[in-house]
Amino acid sequence: MSSRILRSKPFRLIYLVYAWLVVAGVWLIGYFFAVVTSVGSDRKEYIYNTLCRLSVRLAAKGLGINATVEGLENIPEGEPVIFVCNHQSFFDIYTAFGFIPRNFCFVSKDTVFNVPVMGGYMKIAEHIPLPRDEDRKSYTTLTKAVRKARQGKSLLIFPEGTRSADGRLGPFKRGISLIVLKAGRRVVPMCILGSRDFLPKGEWMPNPAKRDITVRFGRPIDFPRMEKMTKEDSVASVDRLRRAVADLMEGARMDSHV
Numbered sequence: 001m002s003s004r005i006l007r008s009k010p011f012r013l014i015y016l017v018y019a020w021l022v023v024a025g026v027w028l029i030g031y032f033f034a035v036v037t038s039v040g041s042d043r044k045e046y047i048y049n050t051l052c053r054l055s056v057r058l059a060a061k062g063l064g065i066n067a068t069v070e071g072l073e074n075i076p077e078g079e080p081v082i083f084v085c086n087h088q089s090f091f092d093i094y095t096a097f098g099f100i101p102r103n104f105c106f107v108s109k110d111t112v113f114n115v116p117v118m119g120g121y122m123k124i125a126e127h128i129p130l131p132r133d134e135d136r137k138s139y140t141t142l143t144k145a146v147r148k149a150r151q152g153k154s155l156l157i158f159p160e161g162t163r164s165a166d167g168r169l170g171p172f173k174r175g176i177s178l179i180v181l182k183a184g185r186r187v188v189p190m191c192i193l194g195s196r197d198f199l200p201k202g203e204w205m206p207n208p209a210k211r212d213i214t215v216r217f218g219r220p221i222d223f224p225r226m227e228k229m230t231k232e233d234s235v236a237s238v239d240r241l242r243r244a245v246a247d248l249m250e251g252a253r254m255d256s257h258v
Helices: 003-007 009-037 044-063 091-099 110-114 118-124 136-150 175-183 231-256
Strands: 066-070 082-085 105-109 128-130 155-157 187-193 212-217
Touching (some): 003 009, 009 118, 044 091, 044 118, 082 091, 082 175, 091 187, 091 212, 110 118, 110 128, 128 136, 136 155, 136 175, 155 175
Parallel strands (some): 066 212, 082 187, 105 155
Antiparallel strands (some): 187 212
16 A cells, blocks of 8 residues: 555545444453453453563554564563653554563553553553652652562553653653662663554554564663762762663664664
């Protein structure tokens, strides 16, 4: 099918309806199986997250998403880690669920938990909503994430706090330093590229002419565990994390032009 047809508004509208049917249908089926198979189980989070990952991969195939995953060898085996990722599109959430090859706890702004189907799943699977305002409630949420990491749960965080409108990496929120330095877990920088072309910020219709998405994982970064930290510690850790993600994004772009 020609790219001109794929970019046309009528086709995009048809694709939008189709996409919602596929995503909602697959997620509802996965949600049903999660409910049934987790009855009486003490591994509810594991069951929900595993079925979520399978559901997203099936939905991605149904949508014709061409996903390339690089750097899987950089994810340490047998230990919980903190994934720190750039954020360009609402579709990043689905991409992360499907292509991070392990179960994790997602730290996201609380508005995401109001999204139909996905929001209900996230609440039951005990993902962590983060209030937009940096007040006492936000601090409590961050300490909950630290506790999860210390208990052996991997985390995923989008430290920009919002989606990039132009594709460039934005500043990181300082709250990420509290989680990283208090958790004492290694950090795996990652980036998702191509999702903004498929579904840009502010758009409600996906672009079926742009369905190539790359997920890249970088080498893990060690941070010392700190019960107390100075402002300098916080700033230095945030700068180090942002630089790692920025380098990963730049490397992926350079490779795509080779």
